Amino acid sequence: MGTGTDEAIVIVGASLAGAKAAEALREAGHDGPVLLLGKEHERPYERPPLSKGYLLGSTEREKIYVHPPQWYADHDVTLRLGTTVTAVDPAAHTVTLADDGRIGYRKLLLTTGSSPRKLPVPGADLPGVHYLRRVGDSERLKEALRPGARIVVIGAGWIGLETAAAARAAGAEVTVLESAGLPLLRVLGREVAEVFAGLHRDHGVDLRFGVQVEALTGGPGAVTGVRLGDGATVAADAVIVGIGITPNTALAEAAGLETDNGVRTDQWLRTSDPDIHAAGDVANAFHPLFGKHIRVEHWANALNQPQTAARAMLGQDAAYDRVPYFFSDQYDLGMEYTGYVEPEGYDRVVFRGDVPGREFIAFWLSGGKVLAGMNVNVWDVTDPIRELVRSGRPVDPAALADPARPLTEL
Numbered sequence: 058m059g060t061g062t063d064e065a066i067v068i069v070g071a072s073l074a075g076a077k078a079a080e081a082l083r084e085a086g087h088d089g090p091v092l093l094l095g096k097e098h099e100r101p102y103e104r105p106p107l108s109k110g111y112l113l114g115s116t117e118r119e120k121i122y123v124h125p126p127q128w129y130a131d132h133d134v135t136l137r138l139g140t141t142v143t144a145v146d147p148a149a150h151t152v153t154l155a156d157d158g159r160i161g162y163r164k165l166l167l168t169t170g171s172s173p174r175k176l177p178v179p180g181a182d183l184p185g186v187h188y189l190r191r192v193g194d195s196e197r198l199k200e201a202l203r204p205g206a207r208i209v210v211i212g213a214g215w216i217g218l219e220t221a222a223a224a225r226a227a228g229a230e231v232t233v234l235e236s237a238g239l240p241l242l243r244v245l246g247r248e249v250a251e252v253f254a255g256l257h258r259d260h261g262v263d264l265r266f267g268v269q270v271e272a273l274t275g276g277p278g279a280v281t282g283v284r285l286g287d288g289a290t291v292a293a294d295a296v297i298v299g300i301g302i303t304p305n306t307a308l309a310e311a312a313g314l315e316t317d318n319g320v321r322t323d324q325w326l327r328t329s330d331p332d333i334h335a336a337g338d339v340a341n342a343f344h345p346l347f348g349k350h351i352r353v354e355h356w357a358n359a360l361n362q363p364q365t366a367a368r369a370m371l372g373q374d375a376a377y378d379r380v381p382y383f384f385s386d387q388y389d390l391g392m393e394y395t396g397y398v399e400p401e402g403y404d405r406v407v408f409r410g411d412v413p414g415r416e417f418i419a420f421w422l423s424g425g426k427v428l429a430g431m432n433v434n435v436w437d438v439t440d441p442i443r444e445l446v447r448s449g450r451p452v453d454p455a456a457l458a459d460p461a462r463p464l465t466e467l
């Protein structure tokens with residue numbers, strides 16, 4: 058039925074991680090069959106523009122794709138879109154497709170990514186309620202972001218805040234509802250979360266913290282409001298839900314692979330089955346620098362982990378130990394974050410630069426060591442920040458705070 062062979066390397070999930078894995082296999086010298094299987098009907102594309110330039114209308118559709126259409130044939134990569142893998146049989150070394158076809162593999166890579174968490178309240182599937190993961194979601198949302206439209210965003214995480222910024226740019230009225238006391242509180246902690254609260258308030262967003270969403274209200278035609286725990290209703294022409302994601306582990310679980318907040322892998326991105334690897338949002342990988350498993354739901358991880366997975370599948374020695382990195386753009390604020398901090402896992406934040414002017418670097422420290430740094434409207438500093446994080450050496454906070462002291466000399 059399928060086109061796989063005993064020699065094929067099969068990749069399940071044709072997004073950034075899957076496409077980069079196919080590329081890395083060819084770069085590493087693999088000349089056997091490579092099959093890239095994806096549920097979506099679009100060839101692999103990048104998601105960050107879906108809440109930024111593509112949603113705003115400043116990034117063209119052609120710019121979002123990982124590779125040009127011809128790339129797959131040019132590199133002898135069999136790309137099968139609209140193809141859902143329904144089962145993996147590790148003993149038989151096969152995957153089963155939704156149409157019951159079977160494909161044999163020598164090595165299998167799971168790059169099944171993640172899915173938006175659903176809002177568990179009545180009315181959550183009314184028309185006009187938006188989740189944002191796929192390019193079609195972004196296009197539907199763009200239609201809803203009209204001047205004067207009342208947009209309610211549930212969840213003040215990265216997706217919620219970026220879409221709030223896009224909605225304001227489109228001239229919509231925006232209310233953000235968040236159960237925690239500040240935006241991004243778990244990721245950034247109070248000190249830096251306050252910067253993002255100020256940013257959105259300054260751009261006219263109605264931010265409401267400590268609120269519970271009880272139900273979405275409306276008729277069969279569309280959502281018209283969000284009912285809160287205190288009985289009040291916020292009127293809405295459209296609702297955006299951004300309350301986090303869950304890794305797509307169902308295939309791995311059913312196949313008996315070890316899972317725990319993602320598919321557990323070692324530092325070579327190998328799962329509990331030696332012929333199955335995992336990379337990208339779905340992988341909860343052992344990280345040698347931190348001495349523990351971490352799952353990173355960001356673009357750079359999906360871009361870079363596949364190189365390690367590809368080389369490891371080919372028997373080449375490669376461990377993944379990159380320092381996590383991500384970025385965001387909201388209004389005129391651009392930021393990059395380098396490092397890793399568990400929620401409440403720091404004891405001090407040191408700022409360097411102009412915090413009220415939103416041109417600064419924030420450093421999260423524990424025991425005098427830099428765990429992470431975030432540059433806000435300051436550029437070309439990720440290399441020294443990464444080195445500070447990687448070195449694990451104690452740094453003088455006064456020197457860290459002093460813009461006159463080059464980061465490379467701390």
Ligand SMILES: Cc1cc2nc3c(=O)[nH]c(=O)nc-3n(C[C@H](O)[C@H](O)[C@H](O)COP(=O)(O)OP(=O)(O)OC[C@H]3O[C@@H](n4cnc5c(N)ncnc54)[C@H](O)[C@@H]3O)c2cc1C
Pocket residue numbers: 069070071072073074075094095096097103104105106107108140141142143168169170171172189190191216305308336337338339353354355356357359382383384385386
């Ligand atoms: C709107 C948006 C904005 C973002 N912005 C940023 C940002 O600014 N900075 C940043 O660092 N990160 C950002 N991210 C996160 C980043 O896009 C993800 O980390 C990245 O997409 C992960 O890539 P992936 O290939 O691991 O998984 P995914 O992109 O989730 O892709 C997984 C693919 O596998 C397919 N699949 C799943 N199961 C099966 C199956 N059984 N059979 C076949 N196919 C299957 C899915 O349909 C999907 O196409 C953003 C994400 C979104 C949604």
